Amino acid sequence: MTGNWQKVTFTNSRRLTLAGLLYGSPRETGDIVIHCHGFTGGKEGGGKALELGTELGRRGWSTLLFDFAGNGESEGDFSDLTLSGQVDDLTCAVDWLFQQGYKRVVTVGRSFGGSTVICQGARDPRVAGVCTWAAPARLLELFSSFTDEPVDGRQEEMITMAGEGGLIYLKKGFFHDLKLYDIPADAARLTPRPLLIIHGTQDSVVPPDDARLIFNAAGEPRELIWIKEGDHQFTRHYHQVWNILFEWLDRHFKQPTP
Template sequence: MRRASSEHKLVFMPFAPNFPVMLRTEDGIRIDAAHTPSARTDLGIVVAHGFTGSWRERPARRIVHVLSGYGGVIAFDFRGHGRSGGESTVGDQEILDVEAAVRHARVVGYSKIAVVGFSMGAAVGVRHAGLRGGVDAVVAVSGPARWYYRGTKPMRQVHWAIEQPFGRWAARVAKRTRIARGRWDPIPMPPHEAAALISPAPLLIVHGDADAFFPLEHAHQLYAGAREPKELWIEPGYGHAETAATPALIRRIGKWISSNFS
């Protein structure tokens, strides 16, 4: 484990060109995605956004642009988000969405695949790698270690949006996020248990000490649950997920991914 610092100066730059694609999951959900090629043609990086996010939003596009300097990038919208079909199950069936993106990365010719997930996308990326496999590295940024966490005000608000009819309506109208009704049955394996199943693929856990959604205990629980090879970066001053991620931090993540396949 190492403690690292990140730059907080945002650098705005033209975005790398991307090519929209439409994917189809094993259970028939249409997934809106985009492929951003890279000079490095053997490495594909799948980017999984957080809850209510989208690959079309500026923070995610900035992340894709930076990561495309290290490999080709497949970014997508989870089910129930943006232009994708279906309804969000908030981390359960979303592993099928990641599987569709990974499968597409293989089809277009990438021999090595890394998944980089943010918040909900981090939980899904860890669960996908543990339960489905087929990836060569995983990066979990600002991810939860367990379900039903309500220890912070933002997470209590998230649960309200998921559980209450008016909350689901607000998420649909304000964030273009359609949330499935009802409770999980059965409850999916939590990320900290799935993390134990990722090895021998390397796992990088990145978490900020200023995260307003999930405190550092989540990062430590994920790290404790995982087997080697694993690494934990605690980022001073870093908040939560895509919106707080600086280009400097994303470059370091890109370098970490690239170093595992050099």
Template sequence: MPFAAHFPVQLRTEDGIRIDAAHTPHPSLDLGIVVAHGFTGSWRERTARRIVHVLSGYGGVLALDFRGHGRSGGTTTVGDLEILDVEAAVRHARVIGYRKVAVVGFSMGAAVAVRHAGLRKDVDAVVAVSGPARWYYRGTKPMRQVHWAIERPVGRLAARIAKRTRITAGQWDPIPMPPHEAVALIAPTPLLIVHGDADSFFPLEHAHQLYDAAGEPKELWIEPGYGHAESAATPELVRRIGKWISSNLL
């Protein structure tokens, strides 16, 4: 089945980074949905395009490549300055004319969506899928591999070659506000936290920590058998997310 038609978009962040994105329009301007991918991901990947296709049944969709990913400029800061990338996408969605704008983030994109909503307060609903609650988590093998890619020169080189992901060298200074603190600032914006009980990157404690720190209105979906982020998201789950956004904003 072909994916819904999309149009290329070039965005510019407030710190001057060029962001590669795509707009999948909807006949109505009632709802725009910004989709934020995970670390080393891209809106051009088939898994991301499948998610965009399903969500486009509920509103217009603006999917972006974070800085340092794919065809976007700059280097990734792995969840820090990426809030400016989401802000640029939300701003563009409002320029298009969408009256309500939601952000759906996966993994690193979930952390960015939470931090953006808490710190910038310019969205109408937030969905965080498979996201971390705190930084520097190394409790699973996949996350130890992620930290190797981020912290070691050879790891950053491997990410650049294999995943077209350019990672900023060095440590955060200062350390950005972690998701479990930023999530407390989101209310009264509606928040949905989605996490699988088979997530090999972040165990369920991350979802519960986010949920417990958030104010109302909030929902927590623990999905049986669901793994991690975009690659494990079924069309049925994405449809439920689309319906949740619609029911809260329309």
């Protein structure tokens, strides 16, 4: 499949317009991967997500990249970010893709986007399979470690967190909302749809133990692939991660040649 990236928009249930990039069309393939960025990230993934989507196109898959509300080019205030909001954004992306004529959707999520695809897939049987890259399982513990301030309090109160690019400001509602989710329990709800978990052994942001928690809770078919010496960003190993994804997609979703 050959083509170009095109800018697209769709709306979430909070009536915010989300910005996306689509590679391919339902006329070329009924299969599409939604690639979800991580915390404070963006749809382009520094260019790597675009490169990956183009390669997926060569392998017969369309790709949708989009910015979660409050990130990148999408509407919304980052301080209003919640996991529930991201689950809704992703569900609305799935809605929109089926309206466009796609027949099968697989979700891939990096870091907090990985937690999001697990939670969304557990609630949306239309998702055919889920893949996570360096996804945290213990969200409240992880995000509480990014701040010295108490995370309890009124939902509208602001909290300051340390991020890769400097200070981040979120409402305490973010932490209230995290308490509504149990990532391993949601992973268990994905079966019998396939789940692929990829994690670096040298991840200094999300402990590798989190990948094991998700894997142990999940039903079959499930796979946990360790990237030896891999960091949180898979800086020197991202092509290895891509090849693992391609092989998994071929094995579980490849259509027989007519």
